[in-house]
Amino acid sequence: MTATTATTITPTAARVVDAVKVYGSGDTVVRALDGVSVDFPVGRFTAIMGPSGSGKSTLMHCAAGLDTLTSGTAHIGDTELSSLDDRRLTLLRRDRVGFVFQAFNLVPTLTVAENITLPLDLAGGKGGKGDSGDEEWLDALIDVVGLRDRLHHRPSELSGGQQQRVAVARAFAGRPDIVFADEPTGNLDSRSGEEVLGLLGRTVRRTARTVVMVTHDPVAAAHADEVVFLADGRLVDRMESPTADKVLDRMKAFEVPS
Numbered sequence: 001m002t003a004t005t006a007t008t009i010t011p012t013a014a015r016v017v018d019a020v021k022v023y024g025s026g027d028t029v030v031r032a033l034d035g036v037s038v039d040f041p042v043g044r045f046t047a048i049m050g051p052s053g054s055g056k057s058t059l060m061h062c063a064a065g066l067d068t069l070t071s072g073t074a075h076i077g078d079t080e081l082s083s084l085d086d087r088r089l090t091l092l093r094r095d096r097v098g099f100v101f102q103a104f105n106l107v108p109t110l111t112v113a114e115n116i117t118l119p120l121d122l123a124g125g126k127g128g129k130g131d132s133g134d135e136e137w138l139d140a141l142i143d144v145v146g147l148r149d150r151l152h153h154r155p156s157e158l159s160g161g162q163q164q165r166v167a168v169a170r171a172f173a174g175r176p177d178i179v180f181a182d183e184p185t186g187n188l189d190s191r192s193g194e195e196v197l198g199l200l201g202r203t204v205r206r207t208a209r210t211v212v213m214v215t216h217d218p219v220a221a222a223h224a225d226e227v228v229f230l231a232d233g234r235l236v237d238r239m240e241s242p243t244a245d246k247v248l249d250r251m252k253a254f255e256v257p258s
């Protein structure tokens with residue numbers, strides 16, 4: 001059906017609607033997501049917070065097309081992920097989504113520059129990208145992440161914070177619609193963590209990209225434009241312009257024994 005409506009829709013980089021994810025069966029069944037609807041607007045940095053086991057990673061994995069929902073829908077831009085076969089889903093993840101994980105996942109034998117451009121090199125001539133437009137983008141990105149003087153080093157010659165900055169640059173290299181970051185500062189000391197978080201925020205602001213970050217850390221969440229809170233697989237709150245204290249207070253409410 002192609003009926004048009006007059007409704008103006010705020011552009012979203014990704015969203016899930018009525019998302020349910022059930023693991024296991026019988027006595028061991030877990031409803032990791034229990035009817036979550038949330039959108040991640042274009043050009044925003046959103047943090048997902050909640051107690052351990054509340055469904056943060058599951059939400060991120062399903063929103064990013066790394067895992068499938070039991071029911072409900074997940075969308076990247078206007079593309080509904082369950083409508084794609086495996087090949088098209090792989091291409092969508094490669095061309096439109098970037099990832100930053102807790103472990104930096106850099107290739108040790110490649111230089112910083114080679115690690116950053118790896119997704120583009122793997123994609124080869126993927127149509128519209130991989131051309132000179134990328135040169136300017138990559139050049140700007142290298143400045144944003146502050147790695148110009150390290151481009152020919154190997155990952156082992158860098159600090160943890162620098163390695164994660166390379167991973168951030170790599171995630172943005174293909175100009176994805178959205179970057180998902182899963183505990184990106186989990187392996188870093190607080191100073192390096194601050195650098196990487198500042199970098200994520202700057203990249204969102206300077207390049208109008210979208211970032212969704214799962215974190216346990218209220219200080220990390222305070223770098224986001226908005227925090228969404230999960231509890232028991234449900235979306236229970238959203239907070240604009242978070243501060244670490246406000247996020248911590250909100251998290252404390254989850255600790256009250258039921």
Ligand SMILES: Nc1ncnc2c1ncn2[C@@H]1O[C@H](COP(=O)(O)OP(=O)(O)OP(=O)(O)O)[C@@H](O)[C@H]1O
Binds near residue numbers: 023054055057059
């Ligand atoms: N592959 C799986 N098989 C079975 N249960 C799973 C699986 N993955 C997650 N779960 C369960 O789903 C629930 C939500 O898990 P999830 O990892 O999304 O939570 P989380 O909020 O990211 O937790 P944490 O903060 O501890 O990483 C938990 O009860 C978890 O045990």
